[in-house]
Amino acid sequence: MHQEIKNYKVYRMSLTTLSPIFIGSGEELNKSMYVYNNREIMIIDERKLIKELLLRKGLYESFLNECYSGNLNLTNFLERHLNGYKDMDIYKYKIMSYSDVKTNSKFNNINTFIKSSNGKPYIPGSSIKGAIRTAIIYGEIMNNKNKYNNIFKDIVNYRNKYNEGYIVDNISNHFNIKNIFKNIAVSDTNDINIENLCICKRYDISTHLEVGHELPIYMELLKPCLKFNFLLTLYSSFSINDLSKYFNNFYDYNMNDNTLYSNYLSIINVFRDKAVNNPHNLYLNYDNMIPNIFIGGVNGFLTKSVIYSIRKMKNDNNEIISKIQIIDYVKKYLDRKFVKIDRESKKRVPQHNHTKIDEKISPRTLRLVKYQNSYIALGMCNIKVEEELC
Template sequence: MMNRLFRREYELECIAPLHVGSGEKLMAFEYLYDRKRQEVYFLDESKWIAFLEKRSLLDDFAVYVERREFQRKSLWEWFLGMGVREAELRALALRKAHAATLTAERDRKKTLNDIVCQAALADGAPYIPGSAIKGAMRTGLLYGIIGREPQRFQRFWQEIVNAARGPLREKQKMWSKTMARLEQEALHTLSLPNTRAGDAVMSALRGLRVSDAVCAEGEKETIVLQKVDLTTKKKQGEDGENKISLFRECLPAGRRLRFSVTADRSMLQSLGISSLDEIIGMMRAYMNDGLRLQERTFGDKAYRPLFEEAREAECLLGGGTGFLSKTLVHALAPSKEAARHFIARHLDEKFTKRDRATGRRRPAHDHELLDAKLSPRTLKLACEDYDEWILGLCRIREVGR
């Protein structure tokens, strides 16, 4: 008799830098930046407090923060000025990150930026939560199931379109309810006694457990990258690559992590899935659908190598990867043009600004006016020194194959 439960080990390789946020954002006085080495040091909180007490610097540090001296002098420079040695400062770090982009930004602004932190374990080692990987699998599954039987899910698109009236908040509530029912239709395939429609225990995803993806022991170093959007917007100073004042800590390209998937064969079969390879294939198909749309817009000679590299990936993971890596609108819409029009209209309603002349609110980015080929009209890039990637690209391979 075939065992219901089976387990597979996988290696995830970051083809491009990858950011999965911890929810923590550090201000300039909460990390150390060695401008000479272009390195950020993320502090061990217990060592940090003990160090300040031991060196009798708590009061001086409080004044440094209260007077906002960090706007003209980095914390690293301030400590050196207080007679602290560089080696002492490095000993306070949980991990360090290469941060060449911070040097360029500081030269421009004469100050440091906040950094959005990568998810990390208690010892400072960065990792990818299993929930992030399972979330990508869930989206890929939904994409694949909708693609197999588009007529079955056509009514959900009609509900989404028909709800496009009234206040945005009410529409979003209706859309959330529609997507929840779509997920029930696609994934709630288990027949269990004493359960009601919509009960989460009926979801076949209960049969899929994904561990956290962890780096090899001792691999703690990360990179800090500035948010870069490639856009088609034809307005002076805004076409091409736009550098935005947001800095993320990322896993570097080339980093490998291990994770495992434990699956219940019978639950997967209730979805018409016979192997984990099928799920990974659906993730890949979903990613490729979004990238094909972007390649038609951005795949000219200059950026063609980025899309060629993307063909080696199985999925886009993490934050900052763009709207098309998180939405099922293109899977549900009857045409690419219908999807583009819906997304542009929604984004114009969601992101507004006040017009100085009239005092009324108007679209902040003019998606309906300017998104002629693709909405949103951006490709999310990761840039470090002379290297460029499409942010979040990952390769997944079963260990032992």
């Protein structure tokens, strides 16, 4: 007798990037691995470069000597020794930089985007599934706060060593989210041409500073307004409508309930004037889409955390925890989580002093990149069902 086949449905899904996306490969490009030319980054193919150097007497030896000295700046080397190098076939790929850097000497190492076996960027299914998990837990809290009243009060009373995981674990167990995720399968997206990557520099914008604080961190990013497809398989009785409600409400909860970016938009000087007329100015408007999922890394604490979801909603008569209590909790939580060793006392002290500095919101800083002369958030996407396949 054949084993009974479990009920399942397969959907073709789309994911559209509305801001730059970073999913790291775990690798970095240093200055010996790329050439900078008028805002174009040209990534060297080592085999092709060596072959070209060997054609010229003594040039390969000169290249090795500069490598061994630790002072190799590839762009400068090629400018001095290899005429016409910009047009030679010695590169893996070329992408544009949107940073303000004008010369190679000012550039730093570049964190690279994950790529498929044929060298093209894509979004792993694990990244999408993790983002959906956050949206489900966030939505479950927002819709059923009274269920978790004791968990919330335990957290803001600073028990359980300030462990936010305590919230997620308890709600996950209550909601049986592990069982739900056994019945959800997410494929990788299609890959896309390498030209759809760009390089941006990271900026931190803080509630107590007038301007952005630029960091020497450069990343390969997926550009906004790109569309990907992937397959979503649902087993058992968990429906696509149930799932869609969670990630479609995620961004609305955060913006309309003032729990995520809107606080920053109204407090940080860079955004204050814009926030009055356009509260959604941290992503690009594309086909009237709004973000409903946050994908990838370097997005910051807020897009990974569910802690702000537990505070009182507007017009909610059943107050559980106030925003002030949550901010107070987050300040202490971050100061305990991120510590450094004081040189004089040799004691562990807070690395960023959230408790002393943060006032209206914590953490006090947005992680952004500068893209086409605008500060823009990372990781904002729109995900939706395109069709049921079977």
